Every structure is written in structure tokens, then in C-alpha cells.
Amino acid sequence: MNRIKYNILLADDDEDDCDFFKDALDELQLPVNLVIVNDGQQLMNFLLETSIDNLPDLLFLDLNMPKKSGFECLTEIRQIDKLKNLPVIIFSTSLNNEIVDLTYKNGAIHYIQKPGEFPKLKRVIENALITTTKNNFKQPIRDYFILQP
Template identity: 65%
Template structure:
């Protein structure tokens, strides 16, 4: 990574997934600050409250959340000009190819299927951060959109 420190926002309603994500970041000893929100309404409120000066560097977004799901959040994020440069990494239990294609078309930066093993979670988080930074926070070609552990 070419920046000294990254601010990551994780939007996920599953407490266990949030804990594992935090543990993975801690074990990787990555230079990041992690903030979590637990539904789409909290996510959009957080982004709007911190716009434009203190937006996260990268957003990891779960698709299945209460009150406002990840599909709705991604659509809203991409429609608001103050968030148009925010990299959004979809972080979901599903790997339905139609949903993956839709998320790519809607402008997500990457798509990750949540791995069931902690070691793979660490690998895929590290790969996501590295790849996103190497691509200057831009969406890659479709072939590189889905990240595997």
C-alpha cells in the first residue's frame, strides 16, 4: 500500500462477521482504522455526516442488511456526486453470478464472497486492500472484479 494509513468502513449487520473482520485486520497488522455500521440507514447517515472531508478510503458493503440493503446503498452512493470516488467492495455470503454482474454494472470496485475460514478471510482482505490501492481505487476489468482468497 502506498498510503501510510487507511480508514475502512464495514457495513454488515452480522456481529460475528464484524468481529472476524476486525480480528483479521488486527492480525494482518495493516495500517487501518476500522469503523462498522450495522444497517444501510446507519451507513448512509455515517457517509452523509462525514462528507466530503472525512469519508472512508474504502467501504466493505454487505448486501443483505436490514432497513436498507446493500443494493439500495450502492445505488444511492453512486448517484451522489460527493461519494463518486468512494471505492465500494461488496462483501457477501452469496456468489450469484447475476448479482455479481449487477454489482459490477452499478459501479462496485470489487466483489468478495465471505470465506468460511479465518485464514482465507485474512488473505482476501489483504488482497482487496492491496488490489484496490494498486488500481488507484478504480473499478478493474470484469475479469478481476471478483476477489478470491
């Protein structure tokens, strides 16, 4: 990985999922700054209040959040000039092909189904950082959109 330090934003309302994500990053000893928001409105407020130079390198976005869903947030992000190029990785418990296709069409760069096992979570987070860096934070072709642990 080329970057000195990644700035990662995790938008997820499940406290346990947030703790596991943070623990996985800690165990991987990856060079990251992690910020966590717990609902869609908090996410959008954070992004809109952050200067363009301080936006996260990657947003891991849960789809099912209170106040504003991940779908709504992704749609808004792609319509706001300063946010439209923000790399978004969908991080969701579901893996429905229609939902995956919709998030792909709406500009997410990857889709991860939250793994139930901690070692798999570590692998998929590491894979996400390696893959997105290698692809210069751009969306791959649809065949490589879903990341597996």
C-alpha cells in the same frame, strides 16, 4: 501499499462477521482505522454526515442488511455527488453471477464472497487492500472484479 493509514468502513449486520473482519485486520497488523455500521440506513446517515475530506478510503458493503439493502445503498452512493467516487467492495455470503454483474454495473470496484475460514478471510482482506491500491481504487475489467482468498 502506499498509504500511511487506511480508513475502512464496514457495513454489515452480522456481529460475528464484523468481529472476524476486525480480528483479521488486527492479525494482519495493517495500518487501518475501522468503523463499523450495522444496517443500510446507518451507513447512509454516516456517509452523508461525514465531510468529503473524512470519507473512508474503502467501504466493505454487505448486500443483505436491514432497513436498507446493500444494493439500495450502492445505488444511492453512486447518485450522490460527494459519494459517487467512493470505492465500494461488495462483501457478501452469496456468489450469484447475476448479483455480481449487477454490482459491477452499479460501480462496485470488487466483489468478495465472505470466506468461511479465518485464514482465507485474512488473505482476501489483504489482497483487497493491495489490489485496490495498485489499481488506484478504480474498478478493474470484469474478469478481475471477483477477489479470491
